[in-house]
Amino acid sequence: MAEGERGVRFGIICLARSLEEAVADARLAEEVGFSLVGVADSQSLYRELYVTAALCAQATGRVWIGPTVSNPITRHPAVTASAIATLDEASGGRAFLGLGTGDSAVLNLGERPATLAQLRAYVEAVRSLLAQGEAEYGGRRLRLSWRRRSVPIYLAAEGPRTLELAGEVADGVIVNLGLEPGAVREALARLEAGARRAGREPGAIDVWVMVRVNVCDDAAAGLEEIKMELASNAHHVFRFTFEGKGVPGELVEAVGRVQRGYRPEQHEEIEGANAALIAGEPALLRYLAERFAVVGPAEACIARLRQVAEAGVTNLLFTGFVRDRQRLIRELGERVLPGLVGGLS
Numbered sequence: 001m002a003e004g005e006r007g008v009r010f011g012i013i014c015l016a017r018s019l020e021e022a023v024a025d026a027r028l029a030e031e032v033g034f035s036l037v038g039v040a041d042s043q044s045l046y047r048e049l050y051v052t053a054a055l056c057a058q059a060t061g062r063v064w065i066g067p068t069v070s071n072p073i074t075r076h077p078a079v080t081a082s083a084i085a086t087l088d089e090a091s092g093g094r095a096f097l098g099l100g101t102g103d104s105a106v107l108n109l110g111e112r113p114a115t116l117a118q119l120r121a122y123v124e125a126v127r128s129l130l131a132q133g134e135a136e137y138g139g140r141r142l143r144l145s146w147r148r149r150s151v152p153i154y155l156a157a158e159g160p161r162t163l164e165l166a167g168e169v170a171d172g173v174i175v176n177l178g179l180e181p182g183a184v185r186e187a188l189a190r191l192e193a194g195a196r197r198a199g200r201e202p203g204a205i206d207v208w209v210m211v212r213v214n215v216c217d218d219a220a221a222g223l224e225e226i227k228m229e230l231a232s233n234a235h236h237v238f239r240f241t242f243e244g245k246g247v248p249g250e251l252v253e254a255v256g257r258v259q260r261g262y263r264p265e266q267h268e269e270i271e272g273a274n275a276a277l278i279a280g281e282p283a284l285l286r287y288l289a290e291r292f293a294v295v296g297p298a299e300a301c302i303a304r305l306r307q308v309a310e311a312g313v314t315n316l317l318f319t320g321f322v323r324d325r326q327r328l329i330r331e332l333g334e335r336v337l338p339g340l341v342g343g344l345s
Contacts, residue, residue, distance in 0.1 A: 008309065008341045011036030011208065011317040012329060013068045015268060016047035019055060025325050026056035030063045032333025036208075038068025038098060038317065041075075044108035045267060050083045057091035064094050068174065068317070069156045071102030072114040072122035078142045081129035085147040098174060099123060100156035103236050107264035113239075116165055123153055123169050152206070158237045160190045160244040167194025172206035174317055176237060178291040179304065181311035183246065184209065188312050208315040209308055212293040214322055215331040219296035223289055225322050228268055230288040231278035235262040254284040268321050298335040305340055 012029045016022040016039060026037045037056055041049040049067055057065050065087065070080060080097070088095035099122065101113040114122070121137060128135035129144040130151055136142070154172035157163040166173040167190070175187045187209075192202040212229045216222035234255050238245055242252060258277055266272035278285050289295065294304045305316060320328045 008314045008337070009035040009316070010332060010337055011038060011064075011068075011315070012332075013038040013040060013317065013319050014052070014056070015040045015045075015321055016049075016052040019047055019052060021325070022047065022052050023055050023059045025329060026063065026065070027059045028326055028329050029333070030060045032330055033337050034063060034329070034333060035315075036064045036096075036317070038066060041067045041070040042103075042105040042108070042267065043074065044265065045104060050087060053087050053095075054090050057087065057094065060094075061092075062094075064096050065091055066096035066151075066154075067098045069098035069100040069154070071100055071106060072118050073102045073106045073111050074109065077122050077125040077135070077137055078129060078144060081126045081144050081147070084126075084151050085130060085144070085149070088149065088151050096152045096154055096172070097126065098154045098156060099126075101162075104264045104267040116161055119155070119162075120165060120169060123155070127153060154206070154208070156210075157187070157191075158245075159241065163187055163190035164194030164197070167191040167196075167200065167202065167205065168198040170205065172208065174208045174210055175313070176210040176233070176292075177245065179209065179211065179294065179308050180291065181307055183291070184308055184311035184313055206315065207313050208317045209313045210292075210317050210319065211305070211308075212295075213301070213318045213320040213328070213332070214293075214295045215298055215301050215328060215336060216295070217297055219300070222295040223293065225270060226293065226295070226320065227278050227285060228270060228272060228275035229319055229321060230285060230292060231258055231262065231274040232268060233288055233292050234258040234278065234284065235274075248287070251284050251287055254281045257281065258284065270321070270323065298331060298339065301336050302339040305336070309340065 014022045014025050039053045084097045125135040125137040134143050152171035155166040155170040156174045157166050158176045177183050177187050195202040214222035214226050261277050263273045294301045
């Protein structure tokens with residue numbers, strides 16, 4: 001994304017449970033000052049990513065639009081390169097490509113998430129296809145004959161190794177390690193290490209932090225509405241390793257129980273089995289809420305987010321998969337964003 005757009009920025013992730021709702025959310029997000037609209041890629045659960053994103057692009061004129069996030073398993077790199085290039089054309093150059101190792105999209109097909117080596121190779125192939133029209137991938141020659149324009153590639157990172165990979169190969173990163181200032185600074189340090197190793201300037205990498213959010217008067221009720229999001233975090237943030245992720249030893253077994261019981265076919269459902277699963281682990285739920293979530297009145301949300309910004313990241317990507325998404329987007333744009341910008345100026 002353009003350097004001139006750097007500063008305090010908000011983004012929102014859409015789960016396209018209906019095309020109408022996704023487009024309405026994108027339109028409102030742009031109206032109230034958001035900079036980015038991400039669309040989830042999970043073919044078994046939501047409307048098709050690139051169709052949804054194209055409709056969101058048609059309904060907006062300023063926000064960046066792209067997958068948050070796609071993966072190397074369910075889409076061949078040549079398919080992704082063509083799709084994101086088409087979205088970039090349809091949006092007038094506003095597309096970005098978010099990639100990760102894969103979660104519900106992969107698990108609901110009975111597949112395994114990608115390795116970091118696979119993710120690296122995928123990024124390199126897509127980038128080469130977009131910039132040069134050809135790439136080597138899996139020992140085969142790929143081609144994209146009609147495109148010669150890059151699209152910024154962002155990696156979703158939930159651990160030290162993925163952060164360092166993002167520093168090496170990505171244009172941007174979506175960090176999901178927590179909101180505590182120490183966690184934010186550690187993520188930035190890992191990102192810098194990867195960038196330095198690759199001979200890159202760390203400051204050129206666009207850094208976003210993922211925030212589980214619900215702006216509401218009653219914090220307890222607000223947390224109840226998004227507890228399935230925290231179950232999702234327990235499921236995938238720590239799935240490969242606990243190393244470097246700061247989970248207290250007394251909660252490791254509880255995380256394991258959530259991971260073993262997690263139902264990917266009910267991913268992010270408000271009243272689904274995963275919400276009930278995390279409700280049965282109250283100590284873990286409290287810990288995850290403190291680490292990953294911002295819930296409560298606007299003033300409290302502003303204060304918490306200001307800590308993230310002061311730790312070094314002013315780009316905030318919100319989930320907030322609540323019942324009334326329009327209310328939440330409006331609260332964030334009209335009350336939280338101005339308060340945060342004003343407090344940092």
